[in-house]
Amino acid sequence: EAGVVQSPRYKIIEKKQPVAFWCNPISGHNTLYWYLQNLGQGPELLIRYENEEAVDDSQLPKDRFSAERLKGVDSTLKIQPAELGDSAVYLCASSLGQVGYNEQFFGPGTRLTVL
Amino acid sequence: AQSVTQLDSQVPVFEEAPVELRCNYSSSVSVYLFWYVQYPNQGLQLLLKYLSGSTLVESINGFEAEFNKSQTSFHLRKPSVHISDTAEYFCAAHSGSARQLTFGSGTQLTVLP
Numbered sequence: 001e002a003g004v005v006q007s008p009r010y011k012i013i014e015k016k017q018p019v020a021f022w023c024n025p026i027s028g029h030n031t032l033y034w035y036l037q038n039l040g041q042g043p044e045l046l047i048r049y050e051n052e053e054a055v056d057d058s059q060l061p062k063d064r065f066s067a068e069r070l071k072g073v074d075s076t077l078k079i080q081p082a083e084l085g086d087s088a089v090y091l092c093a094s095s096l097g098q099v100g101y102n103e104q105f106f107g108p109g110t111r112l113t114v115l
Numbered sequence: 116a117q118s119v120t121q122l123d124s125q126v127p128v129f130e131e132a133p134v135e136l137r138c139n140y141s142s143s144v145s146v147y148l149f150w151y152v153q154y155p156n157q158g159l160q161l162l163l164k165y166l167s168g169s170t171l172v173e174s175i176n177g178f179e180a181e182f183n184k185s186q187t188s189f190h191l192r193k194p195s196v197h198i199s200d201t202a203e204y205f206c207a208a209h210s211g212s213a214r215q216l217t218f219g220s221g222t223q224l225t226v227l228p
Contacts (some may be wrong), residue, residue, distance in 0.1 A: 003158070005150050026132075040124070040220065040221070041206075041221070042119075042205050042207070042218030042219050042220050042221050043159070043218050044218070045215050045216070048215070056215065060134050067202065091158065091159070093159075101147050101164070101166045101209070102170075103164070104161075104216065105158075105160050105161075106158035106159040106160070108156065108157055108158045109158060
């Protein structure tokens with residue numbers, strides 16, 4: 001069974017440029033998460049989807065970040081414009097449901113460097 | 116809000132020695148606790164979890180963790196580590212009220228030959 005797929009694995013851009021990350025969850029997983037992981041820190045939730053609905057986006061900086069999951073399967077996270085402080089690893093995870101004990105499966109992440 | 120504290124950012128240990136990685140969480144009426152492991156250039160993988168029942172939970176590769184409600188702790192232990200255990204370990208908690216997984220800042224375990 002394929003795991004959570006993310007692309008690209010690495011991205012280097014200049015500040016003020018736009019950038020997009022893509023995630024394909026495990027087949028059948030209706031819950032999808034985007035996390036931000038700064039160096040030396042644990043992941044922090046940005047947004048959670050139940051199928052195509054964003055049910056928790058309270059920690060997403062909406063002035064520059066946006067996300068979509070149009071058909072309830074794969075998802076895209078966008079930053080426009082990127083700032084130096086956005087340099088981090090962006091993780092995508094999926095699970096069968098949003099109940100707390102459902103295991104979240106993580107992708108390898110996209111490492112973003114903003115110059 | 117739920118918070119998770121991992122007291123040690125780095126733990127070096129010699130091969131075949133025992134190790135304990137410490138984790139404390141903020142008190143909650145009901146909480147699920149997890150340990151994830153992250154190998155270099157890979158995603159996080161679930162190592163073990165506590166949902167309810169027995170306070171001692173084990174993983175398939177020799178790690179164990181004990182849920183201690185009075186001390187609000189969920190420390191991870193292994194009696195004899197291997198070089199291949201070198202990785203970053205994250206403790207996480209999920210409480211019903213927060214409805215999200217909160218991670219600690221991670222502990223880098225380095226096993227030395």
